[in-house]
Amino acid sequence: xxxxxxLRRLAKIVPLFILLAFAPALASFAHQKAAPPPSSDNSASxxxxxxxxxxxxxxxxxxxxxxxxxxxxxxxxxxEVTIDPATENASGQIVVDATSGKTDNDSRDKKMHQEILxxxxxxxxxxxxxxxxxLATPPSKSQLKMNGAFAIHGASHDMVVPADIEFxxxxxxxxxxxxxxxxxxxxxxxxxxxxxxxxTVDVTLELGGSTRLAAKTP
Numbered sequence: 001x002x003x004x005x006x007l008r009r010l011a012k013i014v015p016l017f018i019l020l021a022f023a024p025a026l027a028s029f030a031h032q033k034a035a036p037p038p039s040s041d042n043s044a045s046x047x048x049x050x051x052x053x054x055x056x057x058x059x060x061x062x063x064x065x066x067x068x069x070x071x072x073x074x075x076x077x078x079x080e081v082t083i084d085p086a087t088e089n090a091s092g093q094i095v096v097d098a099t100s101g102k103t104d105n106d107s108r109d110k111k112m113h114q115e116i117l118x119x120x121x122x123x124x125x126x127x128x129x130x131x132x133x134x135l136a137t138p139p140s141k142s143q144l145k146m147n148g149a150f151a152i153h154g155a156s157h158d159m160v161v162p163a164d165i166e167f168x169x170x171x172x173x174x175x176x177x178x179x180x181x182x183x184x185x186x187x188x189x190x191x192x193x194x195x196x197x198x199x200t201v202d203v204t205l206e207l208g209g210s211t212r213l214a215a216k217t218p
Contacts, residue, residue, distance in 0.1 A: 046086060047214035048139065050172065052079030052094060056208030059096050059125075061180075063190075064198040070108070074125065075100035076207065082214055083132045090132045090146075094207070096125040098152075116188050117153060126151040127161070139211065141166040146176065153187050163205075173208040 057076035062069055074096045081092035098119040102109050113119045131147035144163045149156045165174035183189050183199040191197045 046137075047082055047084045048135075049212050049214050050079075050081045050083065050092075051209045051211070052076060052081075052207055053209040054078065056173070058206050060204040060206065062202045064202075065191075066196045067194075070103055072101055072103040072112075074098065076205075077124070079207070079209070081129045081132070083135055085135045085137045088131055088133050088135075090129045090148075093126050093128045094205075096127075097123070098125050099123050111190065116190055122153050124151075127159075128156075135165075139167050139172070144174075150180070152180070152182075152185070155185060157185055161205075167211070170210050170212065171208070172211055173206075176203075176205040176207070178203050178205075 054076050057079070059074040059076060061072050061074070063072075064070075077095040077097040079092070079094035081090055081094070083090045098117055099113065101112060101117065101119070103112070127146075127148055127150050129146055129148040133145040133147070134142050135144060136142045142165050144165055146161045146163055148159060148161070150159045150161075151157075159178065161176050161178045163174050163176035165172055180201045180203055181199060182201055189197065189199070
């Protein structure tokens with residue numbers, strides 16, 4: 001049994017119409033398969049900026065000698081550190097005014113500034129932060145390890161500084177304790193024939209300030 005010429009022509013045309021009818025749907029499906037999924041990276045919005053309030057911050061230090069313990073302080077000048085808790089990467093710095101150092105002994109302070117720290121040449125002590133480990137999310141009382149470089153007397157030294165931090169709303173306060181081997185770092189030994197000083201200084205850095213979320217990058 002043979003098909004008429006009209007039926008044979010329809011047999012060729014109908015599949016073409018079907019293909020044209022479904023072409024938009026097929027193109028849309030192919031685009032959806034090829035398009036990458038939307039990004040779910042919210043790391044920019046989860047970064048926290050820690051601003052230091054100098055009025056609530058002080059650097060305390062203690063030097064042991066054969067005669068007595070020497071206690072001193074420095075004023076914290078400024079500070080801001082940005083931390084990504086997801087990656088533990090950080091950036092920023094805490095700046096201490098070296099010229100503000102005092103021990104409540106004028107002659108000793110004069111020697112410290114002129115001969116030991118040479119603060120006229122090196123007026124700032126700076127801790128540049130590159131990584132912070134241990135910050136809880138959301139922010140709460142934490143024990144941190146702050147990795148960075150401690151710059152003093154014209155030289156920079158890699159350090160890992162332990163710190164305790166706690167929060168009250170958008171306010172925070174923290175305490176970092178560490179040892180500075182100042183003689184090994186090339187700073188003059190203050191010892192004389194009557195007094196022998198320890199080769200290290202014990203430092204306690206008390207900080208306070210506020211936090212805010214970093215702005216999302218476009």
